Amino acid sequence: MEFTNSPVCIKDLEHIASKVMHPSALSYYNSGADDEQTKLDNIAAFDKYRIHPRILRNVTAISTETTILGQQIATPLGIAPCAMHMLAHPAGELATSRAAAQHGGVMILSTLSTIALERVIAEGNSDMQYWMQLYVLSDWSITEKIVQRSERAGFKALVLTVDMPILGRRRDDIRTRFIPPPHIHLENFFDPESASNSEGAAPSTYNDVPELLLAASVAGGNPAVTWDNVIPWLKSITKLPIILKGILTAEDTKLAISYGCAGVIVSNHGGRQLDGTLASIDALPHVVEAAEDKIEVYMDGGVRKGSDIFKALALGARAVFVARPVLWGLAYDGEAGAKQALDLLQNELKLTMMLSGTRTIQEIDDSYVLEPVTQWIQSSVRRQKRANHNDIEELKSKL
Ligand SMILES: Cc1cc2nc3c(=O)[nH]c(=O)nc-3n(C[C@H](O)[C@H](O)[C@H](O)COP(=O)(O)O)c2cc1C
Numbered sequence: 001m002e003f004t005n006s007p008v009c010i011k012d013l014e015h016i017a018s019k020v021m022h023p024s025a026l027s028y029y030n031s032g033a034d035d036e037q038t039k040l041d042n043i044a045a046f047d048k049y050r051i052h053p054r055i056l057r058n059v060t061a062i063s064t065e066t067t068i069l070g071q072q073i074a075t076p077l078g079i080a081p082c083a084m085h086m087l088a089h090p091a092g093e094l095a096t097s098r099a100a101a102q103h104g105g106v107m108i109l110s111t112l113s114t115i116a117l118e119r120v121i122a123e124g125n126s127d128m129q130y131w132m133q134l135y136v137l138s139d140w141s142i143t144e145k146i147v148q149r150s151e152r153a154g155f156k157a158l159v160l161t162v163d164m165p166i167l168g169r170r171r172d173d174i175r176t177r178f179i180p181p182p183h184i185h186l187e188n189f190f191d192p193e194s195a196s197n198s199e200g201a202a203p204s205t206y207n208d209v210p211e212l213l214l215a216a217s218v219a220g221g222n223p224a225v226t227w228d229n230v231i232p233w234l235k236s237i238t239k240l241p242i243i244l245k246g247i248l249t250a251e252d253t254k255l256a257i258s259y260g261c262a263g264v265i266v267s268n269h270g271g272r273q274l275d276g277t278l279a280s281i282d283a284l285p286h287v288v289e290a291a292e293d294k295i296e297v298y299m300d301g302g303v304r305k306g307s308d309i310f311k312a313l314a315l316g317a318r319a320v321f322v323a324r325p326v327l328w329g330l331a332y333d334g335e336a337g338a339k340q341a342l343d344l345l346q347n348e349l350k351l352t353m354m355l356s357g358t359r360t361i362q363e364i365d366d367s368y369v370l371e372p373v374t375q376w377i378q379s380s381v382r383r384q385k386r387a388n389h390n391d392i393e394e395l396k397s398k399l
């Protein structure tokens, strides 16, 4: 039998990336916080949910189109924000953006991108949306400038990352003493207007704060950010919808609604922040219930297969985001590799839809998934029924 060398699943891409990436960049990409319990559980938890398929339906035409924040997109699969794509490939976020554009969906660009946000979004088209991820820098005026630039450039939403009051402790990054190589720049920290002031001059960073200090201010987290200081402030400087990334509880979902946010991303930052939380897929149903359809709920964390996307949609996610799979694809083969990661997931999603008798994203509701507890209850109900039946037979035989 002949075997193909090209990747046939995300696990293959992960394996290839582990061979081609620089060890310290690889460990930065793959690391989780502390014991990595949450990072691992994000993946393992999907297995507890089982698909409840329907058969003998005409599944010749499958559509993954959906709407997000009221706008049509080709698929509910998107790219989660990740710092420094140039660690994976010299074309960095440009390559990712080109891959995303051929695919549809949503690309969330990290504040810490290595290509300026204007150049990244220039690769897009009407099948997709770009959202801009924000960290509140120690100098809030710089975050404000990034917000204004994003709005001008056509980003459709702002994604405020709320699970990093301080950086999680990623042991492998400490062991490898990870620091980004000097040829990589965090382009969004450079003022695009500064270059036009003097002919041929390189742009300088905002407020002349050195790039490394700005990066350090992100890496240090911003422990003073609160509901009351950040959300009203953001709303006062932008008309874009605000989405909170890093929500894991019903309580914070209700607060997000009351503060006028447009959506939440159920996420534990890929297990890179607080270790020991619920896996994202386990937290999702609580958040969906608390959202009461008042705001959109998305999720990321541990999505490695089309069936994972299907399960998340069935549990109420409006869209699902992936981070590491795209980074591994990028490391493997730049734009083509990132596209391959998205294609693998998209094709597996379509396959799952066909095999489970669902033709549209709207059809995928909670009747298509068995939650762990439900599964347990159902099997014990079955056991009970058998036991009762036997009892009746027994009783009858004794009549
Ligand atoms: C290398 C790397 C860099 C990341 N950078 C950011 C970032 O800049 N901003 C952010 O909000 N989340 C960041 N994240 C978290 C992801 O957006 C996402 O929540 C998480 O990785 C999803 O899990 P997955 O990697 O299992 O798909 C990063 C994750 C990784 C792996």
Ligand SMILES: CCCCC(=O)C(=O)O
Pocket (backbone or CB within 6 Å): 083, 112, 167, 218, 219, 220, 269, 272
């Ligand atoms: C300083 C770290 C910011 C990027 C990030 O969010 C991550 O690596 O998880």
